[in-house]
Every structure is written in structure tokens, then in C-alpha cells.
Amino acid sequence: NLELANAFGFQFEKKFWNLIYHHEKRLRLGRNYDAFCDKTTYLENEEEKCKLLLNRATDQAAKKQVTARLLCLGQLEPAVKLLLETEPHEPSFLSDQYLSCLISTTSTAVGASHMSTTKMVA
Numbered sequence: 594n595l596e597l598a599n600a601f602g603f604q605f606e607k608k609f610w611n612l613i614y615h616h617e618k619r620l621r622l623g624r625n626y627d628a629f630c631d632k633t634t635y636l637e638n639e640e641e642k643c644k645l646l647l648n649r650a651t652d653q654a655a656k657k658q659v660t661a662r663l664l665c666l667g668q669l670e671p672a673v674k675l676l677l678e679t680e681p682h683e684p685s686f687l688s689d690q691y692l693s694c695l696i697s698t699t700s701t702a703v704g705a706s707h708m709s710t711t712k713m714v715a
Contacts, residue, residue: 594606594610595607595610595611595614598610608625612626612629616629621634622634624638624642627639636666639662639666640666640668642662643659643662643663643666643668643671646658646659646662647659647671647675650675653679653683653685656675656679659675660672660675660676663675664696669696669697669700672696673693673696673697676689676690676692676693676696677689677690677693
């Protein structure tokens, strides 16, 4: 049926049968099928996307997007580090510093890392 969908150009059917094919063969699905993955695979894919986005993030909007993804994944340390890397001349500098303090003090991580972040911002 995948061949028929390809032959007639049926996009929905093509995606559907491609999903069934990969599921039956236990193959890794492409990024288009993240919603159909199990939890661990989905989290691995998201972490991989974050790493790629982090390397490409040059403007403030891209950094905010990466920070939000890192927070959703529970990776607080890299998110705080990214917030602290905001340049002083940027308009969101102060709010990013406060947000990094808030994240580090409200996290459930045990240790003195939140104290060092708070002292550094202060």
C-alpha cells in the first residue's frame, strides 16, 4: 500500500504507511514522527534537537527557544548557563539574570550551585 500511495501522490497515506512500515520493522522513525515515539526516544530526540539549536543559536529569540526547551526537558543547569551568557548590552540582560536566579533557587537539585548563581548575579 505504500507503493500505491507513492504512485498516486497521496501524502497522508504515504506518511501513514511509512509509519506502519517503520513500526513493524522496529526502525527508527524520522523527525516528522516524533509524536509517535515512545517516551525515551522522544526525549533523546528532543535533547539532540536542543544540542543542534544551541550550537546555532545566535540571536536572542533563538536562545530563548533553546532555554525553554531545556527547561521543559528538566535540564536546568544548561538553561541557567545559557541565560547567564546574555550580553550586558542586550535589553533582556537583567530579566535573564533574575530568571537564572529563580530557576536555580527553585530547582530541586541539592547542592550549592544555586548559591553560586545567585552570588554571581548579585
